[in-house]
Amino acid sequence: MNLSELQNKTILLFGQSRAFSADEFQAQLKAHKINLTKEYGENVALVVDGKMMTPYEQIESEKIYEEKKTEFISINALEKELAKHIDADTLMMSLKLSNDKSRLKDFLTNSMIDDELYLRLLKMYSWGGEDFFDNDDNRDVSAALIVRFYENIERNHNVEYAALGLMHLITQSKDEKLIEAIFMLEPIQKSLLLDSNKANYKIISAIATNYYAPKNVLNMLVKKSNSYIRTLVAMREDCDEEMQFYLLESGDEAVLEALSYNSNIGKKVVKKLLFNEYLAKNMARNIHLNDELFEIFFKNYPNEVAKNEFISYEMQKKLVAYHSADVMMSLAKNEYIDKKIVVDLLSKESDEIKFALYENSATPQESLEEAYENVLNHFALANNENTPKHILELLAHSQDIKVLKSLAKNVSTPVETLYQLQLDSRLERSVKENPNFGRHIMHENIGWEI
Structure with a gap:
């Protein structure tokens, strides 16, 4: 619909407005030069079915509709259009000058206004030195904030009434502006140095670990928060x-x-x-690691460097050439080891290094298949998520309980094999705790008792 077409015309409202308060609804209509009436007349250009219509209004509305005297629209559609055309700057100035907290609250609990305007208005709200749920007004605003932005709110319909609802909202949010807006709220700013028993402190922790937290928020956390929150920021890649x-x-x-x-x-x-x-x-x-940093650390801490996921093939070659059993063992356990280095290490006369490689998911499957020929390697292969499916199935016939337990925990073990293993009471718990088996059970909608 086009509001400009209703300029200097009259609309009839049955019942009440929904998103806007009665006064705000009239104020918005007045801003668009639209007249409002409660009785039908020849000058009525549009009929609006609002909420809480009386039986009389319902009958009158149906009569007008049947007689096709004029156009009809729902209150939701009209309020959505009114919200779309709000002059944000004018509204902000009006609210600042009037300091009308009740009117501001009405807007903050209005689901029709867009998110950008909502966040601007949220910055204006005064929490009165109290927390998010400490009084009725704060509780209403907090609940409206959560409901507006919480994903799948219909599945968690009570989350808006929980103090940790904002923490869960932050955890799932990818909106930098929303994260910043919540961080700047008075209750959060007052809680920056509180201990971990406070709900708001957990919200701050969620902000500090959210990948989408904007840089200015991280800077403030570094400068204004306590030691623990600083450690969270210190470990962020950004x-x-x-x-x-x-x-x-x-x-x-x-x-x-x-x-x-x-x-x-x-x-x-x-x-x-x-x-x-x-x-x-x-x-x-x-x-x-780059070449310069590699040389710095390789000189004094080669064993630690061998555990680094960022070592290049050339760096790995230097580590092997160092001829240290500890360094080669660390390298053999590194899931980022180069396949050519795997082959090189398998040629070494060390069973411990070979066992480590056979447990390493980076080891090529051809090498794992060859390893199966030696029963001493079966335990390591049962632990390896990269072990070929047919090898895992063969291992299920092992008489070694350690091998079977490793199979039961291995997320790559075929579901059919897991079903077989769970028949053994010694393995039942391990199978049920296997994430792959759990996903299968959920998908198939099958339950079990633990």
């Missing part, structure tokens, strides 16, 4: 060097340790943390 230096200067041991686990830690920060052997080993295991 924690840039400026934030890393700020965290470094805090001198907080927990924060420094968290930084040492960050794969994107800057070179200058690396050099500042090298003095601490524990932190240096962490960095050797976790950092994105």
